[in-house]
Amino acid sequence: MIRAPLSTSSVLDEAADTVRKVASPWAALSIVTALPYRFAQAVFTDRLIQLGGEAAHRGHYLLMIAGWTMAAFVVSRWGRLVFARAVRLSVESGRAPGAAALHVRFAALLNYLYVSLVIECFSVAMFMTCFAPAVCTIVSGLAVGTAESNDHPSLAAPFRRIARTGNHIRTTIAVALVFFCAAVVAAVNVAGAFGMGVWLGSAVGGWDVQRWIRILSLLNRRFFLMVIAGAFVAVEPFWVAAYVTFVRKAGVVESGDDLRQWFEELRSA
Amino acid sequence: MSCAKLLCQECASQWDGIWYCSPCLAAKRTTVRSGSHAGGWIAVTAVSILLLVVCAKVMVWTGALLASLQ
Numbered sequence: 001m002i003r004a005p006l007s008t009s010s011v012l013d014e015a016a017d018t019v020r021k022v023a024s025p026w027a028a029l030s031i032v033t034a035l036p037y038r039f040a041q042a043v044f045t046d047r048l049i050q051l052g053g054e055a056a057h058r059g060h061y062l063l064m065i066a067g068w069t070m071a072a073f074v075v076s077r078w079g080r081l082v083f084a085r086a087v088r089l090s091v092e093s094g095r096a097p098g099a100a101a102l103h104v105r106f107a108a109l110l111n112y113l114y115v116s117l118v119i120e121c122f123s124v125a126m127f128m129t130c131f132a133p134a135v136c137t138i139v140s141g142l143a144v145g146t147a148e149s150n151d152h153p154s155l156a157a158p159f160r161r162i163a164r165t166g167n168h169i170r171t172t173i174a175v176a177l178v179f180f181c182a183a184v185v186a187a188v189n190v191a192g193a194f195g196m197g198v199w200l201g202s203a204v205g206g207w208d209v210q211r212w213i214r215i216l217s218l219l220n221r222r223f224f225l226m227v228i229a230g231a232f233v234a235v236e237p238f239w240v241a242a243y244v245t246f247v248r249k250a251g252v253v254e255s256g257d258d259l260r261q262w263f264e265e266l267r268s269a
Numbered sequence: 270m271s272c273a274k275l276l277c278q279e280c281a282s283q284w285d286g287i288w289y290c291s292p293c294l295a296a297k298r299t300t301v302r303s304g305s306h307a308g309g310w311i312a313v314t315a316v317s318i319l320l321l322v323v324c325a326k327v328m329v330w331t332g333a334l335l336a337s338l339q
Binding site: 110 | 312316317328329331336
């Protein structure tokens, strides 16, 4: 019998099972809170592309959109943390959690918001390198996985907790790569769903089909950005669940609790 | 556990992924209660608000820089 308690496949399998259990209403809450942030990001990017070289002269206008984006960022992080808590409670109890998922400790939320802002700031500042946003995505996943362990506000402790998971860096990177591929597949599905909607709608008269075909075309920059945003929103619950599961499993392996669980599984088999 | 005593599984409780005996766990709980962490609350809140503003500005600076490269 080969047992791999902390492998990429085991993390993804458990995460998928958990998302199925907590999908209603917690994954929905995560999606609803993430939507304004992703929408604002898409609008900001669209305006930047539209302005081009003029962007440097429209600082106040862009700062207003960036401000709204950051306000939506705070809401999205709350939703993400509530979902992460729902996932953890579900993994521990084996059932869908009730309203207990909403009872996120304020210290954990504040620490998570602080860590997320540091990561976001670094990611945006180093966006041109392409490498930094990828690393920041992984660290962001570990941040949400370890967020609930923060029982009091601290500037350094959340980062120490994230660093502790560094022993399993290969699994962390593998999970991130899987979700990069998943985001591409999700983008294709989101674009396909809109295409299907237009195709089905074309059978019904009374509206300008050609106009909507142009609007919902991938050649339309705004729709293209919205598809990318939609893909991230669709993948996010699975991504959060994967990192919460990963952090939990990593902690279990380090404490030797995996052996106890294995023994109990063998006894019950 | 911090006292390094040998205990059976039933007598130990888990805290943050580590098994503790009841006296060690009680000591840990007392430690958690005794600290007010007022400094931590103020520092993290202040830095978070500052980062919210900085992050919005960094978004604009980086965005304008990237847009000018088009």
